[in-house]
Amino acid sequence: MQVVSTRIVTIPNVLSAVRLVLIPLFLWLLGSAQYGWALIVIVVSSLTDFVDGFIARRFNQVSRLGQILDPAVDRLFIFSTLIGLAWQGFLPWWLVAVIVLRDLGIVALGPVLASHGYGPLPVHHLGKVATFSLLFALPTLVLGAAFPSIAAFSDPVGWALALWGAFLYWWAGAIYLRETLRLVRDEQVAQAPASDTLGD
Template sequence: MSDAAARPVVSDRVWTIPNVLSALRLVLVPVFFVFIVVGNDLAALIVIIVSTVSDWADGVIARRFGQITKLGQLLDPAADRLFIMAAVIGLAVREVVPWWLVAVIIGRDVFLVVLGVVLAQHRFGPLPVHHIGKTATFALFYALPTLVLGQAFPAVAAVSDPIGWAFALWGAFLYWWAGLLYLRQTRALIRQHPLDSGDASDTLARRRATDG
């Protein structure tokens, strides 16, 4: 089977079940943030559980029923990152996590935005997501709710807090590791295709082999 045949079809559709679920997750972000800040940890935990289940469901539906869309590829990671940001800022406001962790996580996302601007100036699209970046997002996405669990149920904090912090620190490390890999890819692409060469691709799909 060729790579083209194995690659899933990505459509321009907007109204799909996975996109609706992703939009729902985005709507839940401010709700989750308010619950965290005011200290309603049980409600915040319920919201994050609903979000996690919907995240799993939209991925399964998109793959099984051929509903992978360009919009969904934007909404899904956006919802993940916003939940992470909402959790870490909310917990920092309550002094559950230090502000340096906020700076580490948000600083990396700002760093990627800068790389995106540089790539756009050279007529490249977004970089393909690296598996280390996916692992980092997974670790952070589950680390912060685990810390919330300890706040909601103090009886389990002795177990949940160390697990949450282990995921948080490992996730933050991988987050920046992936960021440095994206920097390496960006530099390689720009060196191979200077802006004045006139042959820079408008997407990165054709350049996946640059970094293996």
């Protein structure tokens, strides 16, 4: 069983902080049409996301802060990159809306869970695959901008991964919604006998 610590300063958390700092740098490079450097930044950011997860599990550095910080930075990174790419005309705004609306729905589940005494739901493996697809798709799309000669190959791959990631994102969202409804229903069922007893 994985032990979750209360430590704040861990290697995975430092890597997550680095990814957070890289977001405005990436957007500045993208807006300046320095696509080669933007590609390097987005690749480094994506790699550190995978590395920090490996380190956390391999060296028992899973922390409560990391469980919140890592997915939060992932989402912020994905949102920022999507908006940046859409702003530069590499992505349509409807794809940005599809992904953002899904996460707004997940955020809306938080108060519902909290009102019933539950914390955030654990990340489902479909959610992890969706995030992986998007984190791989976005650099691939930037790759085509940095090296137009290979765009004919990289763009279809990037688009396929982006659409697949968006689909899995919503599928995982449906699972989170179902799990939330199950927890709420189970709590109501558990409280029903107590309510009947009080009423007699």
